[in-house]
Amino acid sequence: MALAAQYRVSPFAIASVNGLMPAAPLIPGQSLFIPDAGNTPTGLPWPLVFLTMSPSLAEQGRTLRLKARLDGEAVLSGAFDLHPLRFAEEGGAWYALQGIEAEAEPGLHSFTITVTLPSGQSTSFAQLIPVRRMDYGTQNLPPVDPLTIDPTVTEPEWEYLKSFTTQFTPARYWQGVFALPFGGRVSSPFGIVRTYNNGQFVSSHTGTDFTGRPGSPIYAAAAGVVVVAEPLTVRGNATLIDHGWGVYTGYWHQSEIKVEVGDVVRAGQEIGLLGSTGRVTGPNLHWELWVGGAPIDPMEWTETPFP
Numbered sequence: 514m515a516l517a518a519q520y521r522v523s524p525f526a527i528a529s530v531n532g533l534m535p536a537a538p539l540i541p542g543q544s545l546f547i548p549d550a551g552n553t554p555t556g557l558p559w560p561l562v563f564l565t566m567s568p569s570l571a572e573q574g575r576t577l578r579l580k581a582r583l584d585g586e587a588v589l590s591g592a593f594d595l596h597p598l599r600f601a602e603e604g605g606a607w608y609a610l611q612g613i614e615a616e617a618e619p620g621l622h623s624f625t626i627t628v629t630l631p632s633g634q635s636t637s638f639a640q641l642i643p644v645r646r647m648d649y650g651t652q653n654l655p656p657v658d659p660l661t662i663d664p665t666v667t668e669p670e671w672e673y674l675k676s677f678t679t680q681f682t683p684a685r686y687w688q689g690v691f692a693l694p695f696g697g698r699v700s701s702p703f704g705i706v707r708t709y710n711n712g713q714f715v716s717s718h719t720g721t722d723f724t725g726r727p728g729s730p731i732y733a734a735a736a737g738v739v740v741v742a743e744p745l746t747v748r749g750n751a752t753l754i755d756h757g758w759g760v761y762t763g764y765w766h767q768s769e770i771k772v773e774v775g776d777v778v779r780a781g782q783e784i785g786l787l788g789s790t791g792r793v794t795g796p797n798l799h800w801e802l803w804v805g806g807a808p809i810d811p812m813e814w815t816e817t818p819f820p
C-alpha cells in the first residue's frame with residue numbers, strides 16, 4: 514500500500530502491473546516495473562538490458578518516452594494500446610516516443626514490448642500502464658459552417674491526415690525544444706472540450722490556437738520535411754511537417770501556404786501566413802503536434818526537449 518500511495522496508483526493498478534496480464538507471455542522472474550523512478554525490470558529478455566519509461570504516469574495529451582539498451586543484436590518492437598511502438602537508435606540507446614490522446618480513457622492501458630533475435634525467436638512482456646486524467650476544461654463556440662462539422666466531411670479528412678501522422682521516418686530532423694510557430698497570443702489551449710452550433714458537434718481540441726493580425730508570418734516549429742501543403746475543408750490551408758521518429762506538426766487555417774510537399778524546412782523558417790480558412794470563428798493559427806499517431810499538447814514540446 515505504501516508503494517501505491519507513493520506513486521499515486523491504485524492498489525488494483527499495482528496488482529495488475531505486477532503480472533496479471535494474460536494476453537502475452539510474462540518472462541520468468543519479472544520484477545515489478547514502476548515506470549520511470551530510475552528502476553528497470555530485472556530479468557529482461559536478453560539482449561534487452563535496460564528499459565525506462567517516463568513520465569512516471571502516462572498523462573492524457575502528453576508524450577510517453579521509452580529508452581532501452583541492447584547488449585546484442587535484436588529488434589525491439591511493442592505497442593501501447595493500438596499504437597505500435599517504433600524504436601530508433603541514437604548514441605547507443607533505443608528510443609520510442611508515443612503520444613497519449615487527450616481522449617484516452619483514464620485508467621489502465623496495455624503496454625507490450627517484444628524482443629526479436631536474428632534467429633526469429635521473440636519474447637514479449639506485457640504490463641498495464643495507468644493513464645492519468647488531465648482537466649483541460651470546456652468551451653462553447655459561436656456557430657461555424659455546418660459543412661465543417663458534418664461527419665461525412667470531418668472523418669475522411671481526419672483519416673487522410675492520420676495516413677501521414679501514423680508513418681515513421683527513422684531519421685530525426687529536430688534538435689532541442691520546438692519553437693513557437695507564431696508571435697501572437699494563445700486564443701484556445703490544447704485539450705479543451707468544445708461544443709459547436711448548440712451542441713450539434715462536440716470535440717476535444719487537438720492543438721493550440723494562436724491569434725493575431727491576418728497575414729502575419731507562421732514559422733516551422735522545428736526542422737523537417739513538408740508532407741502536406743494543400744487546402745482542406747475543415748482545416749483550411751493546411752501544412753503538415755514530418756520531423757522524423759513519428760513526430761509531425763500541423764499548421765491550419767492559413768491565408769497562404771508558402772511551402773510545397775517535399776520541401777526541407779529549418780526551425781524558424783517562414784512557411785505561411787495567418788488566416789481564417791476552414792472551420793474557424795476568427796483568424797487563427799491552429800498548431801498541432803502528433804507523436805506516434807496521436808495528437809498531443811504541442812506546448813509540451815516547446816518546454817521539454819525530446820527524446
Ligand SMILES: [Zn+2]
Pocket residue numbers: 701718719720721722798799800
Ligand atoms: Zn484549433
